[in-house]
Amino acid sequence: MSPVTVWRLCRKPYAAESYSGEGTRLFGGRWRPVRLPVAYSSESRSLATLEVLANARAPDLLFAQPWVMIAAALPLEIIERPVRVPDNWRTTPCGPDTQAFGAEWARAARSAALRVPSTVVLGEFNYLLNPAHRDFTKIKVDAPEPFAFDLRLHR
Numbered sequence: 495m496s497p498v499t500v501w502r503l504c505r506k507p508y509a510a511e512s513y514s515g516e517g518t519r520l521f522g523g524r525w526r527p528v529r530l531p532v533a534y535s536s537e538s539r540s541l542a543t544l545e546v547l548a549n550a551r552a553p554d555l556l557f558a559q560p561w562v563m564i565a566a567a568l569p570l571e572i573i574e575r576p577v578r579v580p581d582n583w584r585t586t587p588c589g590p591d592t593q594a595f596g597a598e599w600a601r602a603a604r605s606a607a608l609r610v611p612s613t614v615v616l617g618e619f620n621y622l623l624n625p626a627h628r629d630f631t632k633i634k635v636d637a638p639e640p641f642a643f644d645l646r647l648h649r
Contacts, residue, residue, distance in 0.1 A: 495570050497570065497634075498537070498567070498568045498573060499565055499567055499568075500535035500536060500537060500565070500621045500623075501535060501537075501538060501539050501541075501563055501564070501565055502533065502534070502535045502536070502542060502563070502564045502566070503539075503546050503561060503562075503564075503641060504517075504564065505559055505560065506561060506638070507560075509564065509638040512533070512562075512635075512638070513564070513566060513623060513625065513633070513635055514533065514625055515530075515623070515625045516531060523593075524588040524592050524593070524596075524613065525588075525593065525595065525596035525608075525610055525620075526593055526596040526597055526600060527593045527597055530597055530600055530601075531625055531626065532596065532622050532624055533622070533623040533625060534620055534623075535620065535623060536618075536619075536620050536621070537618060537619050537621070538618070539563055541614070541615055541618050541620070542563065544614045544615060545612065545614055545620065547643075548614045556647075557643060557645070560640070561640075561641040561642065561643070562638035562639060562640060563638070563639050563641040564636060564637075564638045564639070565639075566635045566636065567634040567636075568606075568607050568621065568633055569632050569633075572605055572606040572607050572627075572629045572633070573605060573608075573609055573621070574599065574605035574607065574609065575609045576599075579592070579610060580592050580594075580595050583595075583610075583613070584611075584613045586613070596608070596622060599622070600622070600624045603626065603628075605624070605627065605629070606623065606624050606627040606628075606629040606630045607622065607623050607624070607633075608621065608622040608624075610622060
């Protein structure tokens with residue numbers, strides 16, 4: 495079976511560590527608390543872009559710095575697809591239930607990747623990647639590709 499291709503959009507200076515989980519370790523997020531290195535990725539380039547736009551604290555800065563899009567191939571056998579996620583997974587700001595859900599997955603090391611629903615686009619999915627998992631080495635990360643936001647988004 496073919497691997498699942500996921501995408502990560504990041505600022506160019508951080509491309510080398512884009513799948514390390516270091517950035518998310520510093521800031522936390524919906525599916526994991528601060529100090530837990532987990533890399534976020536999306537099932538499409540467009541979803542990766544929308545996730546960045548939705549979480550941008552200063553949207554004008556998106557146009558003032560270089561960006562790259564980086565694909566990664568996930569073998570199917572390393573992906574966990576949970577049957578249920580916390581009932582309040584879509585609340586904003588995110589609550590402790592979703593962070594505890596992701597933290598428990600990462601700490602238990604059940605899989606190298608966890609498929610979770612996107613709050614930005616219902617019916618689409620993001621993938622959390624656990625760099626500490628033994629199967630993380632099975633993930634093939636491609637070279638970064640230059641990316642630029644469409645200037646019409648700047649309005």
